[in-house]
Amino acid sequence: MSELSRIPIGRFSIITQLTPKALRLYDKKGLLVPEEKDTLTGYRYYTMPQLETGIKIKLLTWLGFSLEEIGDLLEASESENKTVLDNLFNERLEETEKEIERLTQVRKILRNKEESLKLFYLRTTQPSIKEVPDIRVISLRQIAPIQQIGPMIGKIMQEIYRPENQRNMVSITGPIMFLHHGEEFTPENADFEVAVPITGRVTLEAKDLQVRTIPKSKVASTTYRGPYPEIGQGYVRVHEFVIENNYEISGPLTELYLNSPQEVPPEQLLTEIQLPIIQEDTY
Numbered sequence: 001m002s003e004l005s006r007i008p009i010g011r012f013s014i015i016t017q018l019t020p021k022a023l024r025l026y027d028k029k030g031l032l033v034p035e036e037k038d039t040l041t042g043y044r045y046y047t048m049p050q051l052e053t054g055i056k057i058k059l060l061t062w063l064g065f066s067l068e069e070i071g072d073l074l075e076a077s078e079s080e081n082k083t084v085l086d087n088l089f090n091e092r093l094e095e096t097e098k099e100i101e102r103l104t105q106v107r108k109i110l111r112n113k114e115e116s117l118k119l120f121y122l123r124t125t126q127p128s129i130k131e132v133p134d135i136r137v138i139s140l141r142q143i144a145p146i147q148q149i150g151p152m153i154g155k156i157m158q159e160i161y162r163p164e165n166q167r168n169m170v171s172i173t174g175p176i177m178f179l180h181h182g183e184e185f186t187p188e189n190a191d192f193e194v195a196v197p198i199t200g201r202v203t204l205e206a207k208d209l210q211v212r213t214i215p216k217s218k219v220a221s222t223t224y225r226g227p228y229p230e231i232g233q234g235y236v237r238v239h240e241f242v243i244e245n246n247y248e249i250s251g252p253l254t255e256l257y258l259n260s261p262q263e264v265p266p267e268q269l270l271t272e273i274q275l276p277i278i279q280e281d282t283y
Helices: 009-016 020-029 048-062 067-079 082-111 113-122 146-160 163-167 232-244
Strands: 044-046 128-132 135-144 176-180 190-199 210-214 217-225 247-249 253-257 270-279
Touching: 009 020, 009 044, 009 048, 020 044, 020 067, 044 048, 048 067, 067 082, 135 146, 135 176, 146 190, 217 232, 232 247, 232 270
Parallel strands: none
Antiparallel strands: 128 217, 135 190, 135 210, 176 190, 176 253, 217 270, 247 270, 253 270
């Protein structure tokens, strides 16, 4: 490499507006490997063609792509693989639109902070103790991303409305239930169950579904009104109630969806939160 074509890392950093720290990371990840490294000093030198790659990485990082995705995009660009490029850009667009929706809701709350703070407790009913009887359900339990709840509900509904089950008078007797069996919140790898209360003689085609009875229990209950992503407000209030009244949680956290996002706007969604409890020993 001639002296004129060698671009030191400092100058390369200024031109591409990528920090030396970022350039060293991209070197380590194989995204942008310097054309030459000084064996004595370890100093990195780049070439003119690598400037374009650096600018592309800068743009793709700003667009929110991960380093792994950027590597795939650069490789697809080099090989002119339009399918990979389209798929990755479409996935990023979908993620961006979801984030815009979330941020729009955040902005709405922040602009009305006084009202939002007042609603922190007004969105939930006063927690109470209730006895829940045995509930016969069709259920599906998986370890999966929490976003799979929609397809899981759809699979159960498809089974309920199969012609054979309809001839056997299978019908829904209560709200859709979500049971969280995990010991911690891991949205990408959650252990949870979706259940739909039913009556009638059920035959199942899908091997991962089951008919079971959720045993009766005593629960601390509250009803939350509002968008699902903000349901933590309800959990805070019912947990405070459990602690203040010397109860222990004895089973999976359960949500009952009392209406549907297909029928009402997010601010009118109603979710009952149930925490199975036992009385804590006090000595």
